[in-house]
Amino acid sequence: MADQAELQTIRDLVRWGASRFRENGLVFGHGTDNAFDEALVLVSHALHLPVGFPEHYLGANVTTAERSVVLDLLGQRIETRRPAAYLTGEAWFAGLPFYVDERVLVPRSPMAEWIERGFTPWLEPDNVERVLDLCTGSGCIAVACAVHFDNAEVDAVDISPEALAVAKRNVERHGLEDWVRLVESDLFDALEPARYQLIISNPPYVPDEEMQALPEEYHHEPELGLRAEQAGLAIVVRILAQAADWLADDGILVVEVGNSQDMLMECFPDVPFTWLDFERGGHGVFLLDAGQTREFQGVFRSILCS
Template sequence: MSTFADTEALSTVRDLVRWGASRFAEAGLHFGHGTDNALDEAYFLTLHALHLPFDLPAVYLESAVTTRERDAVLRLLRLRVSSRKPAAYLIGRIRFAGLEFEVDERVLIPRSPIGELIERGFEPWLQQAPARVLDLCAGSGCIGIATAAVFEYAEVDLAEIDAAALTVCRRNIALHGVGERVRAVRSDVYDGLGEARYELIVANPPYVPVAEWRALQPEYRHEPRMALAAGDDGMDVVARILHGAVDRLQPGGVLICEVGGSVDEFETRWPRLPVTWIEFDRGGDGVFTIGREALKEAL
């Protein structure tokens, strides 16, 4: 196995990115928290350490780095290998739906394909802009805050059971200056929301079966277990979302919920539920939508 010695020959930004990608591949790191390969992960970490924008023009990759800059990059790249922390936690921020959010190990790293839906205003699933939106199992608040950015008159509730995660939610509300319309609420699914009702409920709940969670790569162990694992089939929280949604949606309202790789488990529990599985242009799956009236009739 290669060591971290003999790095004095690394003189440019491109050299550092290449070196980092090689070491990541050599160490067998896992990617899936904003990037899906060693090269992109090394690129983002290198540019962060150099205080450069991630959309850096390619010509600057040939720029020479100082000894101090090289050492800063190498420290961060080495930390990625030794800690197995995803890059987003090492950087402390990540982009989602065109916006930047603060993240740390109190919250799941934003990566949901729901971001693509947000960017297109949830078309064609919404017929008009919603007045009130609920982001269930909000974590960092990225889904609800990004939705508020698209629907500039909507009031958005970020519902999250974990007090530590709510702290991150509130930091992101402040970061984006949406405190007049967006509130973070400590709520166990719907228990904590009073009598509020919504035109749109968006949920990215925990949906990983416990046995699968135990077998996940080390990178996932840095994320809160309660944001990932949910019972033997992963559907414990999803069941509560479904069975309470009718009373929380306004007439004509829509539920959009992610179950990721647990589609089979979902369909085993609810084989006749008339959900529509959403297709994405940029990849990702396991997100369904269903209207209030169809849900009421089926359950």
Template sequence: MTAELATIIDFIRYGASRFGEADVTFGHSYDNALDEATHLVLQTLHLPHDLSPAYGQARLTSAEKQAVLDLFERRVRERTPVAYLTGKAWFAGLEFITDRRALVPRSPIAELIQNGFSPWLDGRDVGRALDLCTGSGCIGIAMASYNPDWQVDLVDISDEALSLARENIDYQDVGACVRAICSDLFTGIPGEKYDLIVSNPPYVTESEFAALPAEYAHEPKLGLTAGSDGLDFALRILAEAPAHLTEHGVLIVEVGESERALVERLPEVPFNWVEFAVGAMGVFVIDRADLVAHAPAILAAAAARG
């Protein structure tokens, strides 16, 4: 059957059909079979992601056909995310090296970065920014790429994730303004202060993790789970961030589906929930002043977790 496949378009169509037939799960950079198949085919052929449609009728060599078909079958059989199969992922319009040392880049915070964090940073001066729980480094490196006058720190507790982040620092050539630091949240950066702290920490509950599709088993659990309600890290960040924010600093955190649990636990805290192009995605923005004003409640909630 596959002997009839010849062109780039043929293989993209076949891959999308194969993924749909096998009922694979999407959610790692792409949300549909056609985009995943396109990424896999173009990366395997070492072609740009924005390849002109004029090349769609280009024919593959025998070796190229086999390489693409092998990856299609691995995607179906192993349920490995496409980004791990190709070793590359796109985030905020930038290409990143991707493997199992860190989660596949996919945060909606990419939209904030590309939009200049408007309106949240409108009228504010940012000199230093922190990407907390950086993983592959995609958020912090993208911030530096879009704002080359910022000094950006990438922090993670995982040495493996940091090794990948450092590779991406070199890959994007932002070493002059980005550094990677091993730290358990803020413990390894005493005295450091930032105008902007952005974090996509683990926020999946243990029950949610147990029910995740097989694709997520390829990612490090350390980067996903955060206790029974998904707030183990978010509450620590809220409690500790004021000491690391400048007077007019801003904190932005992604908590995903744990948004409801956070609001129920801290109903009086004035979280600003970001509306993205596709709707709400569990990302809040809060000023340092509001964190300080509600510190007693935040500290009590964090302390109650032991």
């Protein structure tokens, strides 16, 4: 098309893509939160440029062949509504790259910044020897924990063998085979007895009503990784009911529940959840220490059995 032939520079392509994304009502939330950044991710990938390339590159001219490849990729984003990470096969989490496809959720948990901080002051990062990542998906949380806790061995658990195949690829990508162990398990069921200084999880927590209302982009992700019964709390409550049996005395439990935060507090009004704050945006992540999980284990189990 004549107007597309006028797109001469990287800046032109990014601007054009962002405009078309907004024109077509695309939704963002899988690593970017706006049309410009989504277009920039796709243009960079198509041109084989690194993430965060120098800004002056935006003025560089593209060849006719390069422009064709870029426009094709931007067109796929519009026509399929697949998130950019699925089109590029890559997402970033805690400053690390990960392979992703439709077998796993696109990494985007705000917990990344707390992993980078080592969950201080609750933990002494150098003293953390064992971490358990429940519902690991792509393995991004497990790998990030292995990278940021220098002395920690990480057990990464998922019920989905398809997700674990993706996680295996990411563990190998980062050379962490000796530090991250992948386990196919329904939460704690297939684990050998152990005590962990950190149990961390981004489990499914989207209730049915919210699931049905999600934009099309989210329906490319596996429902197994998103949807949970009992108003989104079925899996979270199972974790709460068992965590005390697996935490070390100085350990902590960290779980993301997103928009189910209010429902969780309504179900457990007496539990002193610490809700973490985020400098880079995010909400709905609680922390309990080992003593708190033991103090309220009976309460959690009573809800689980009701």
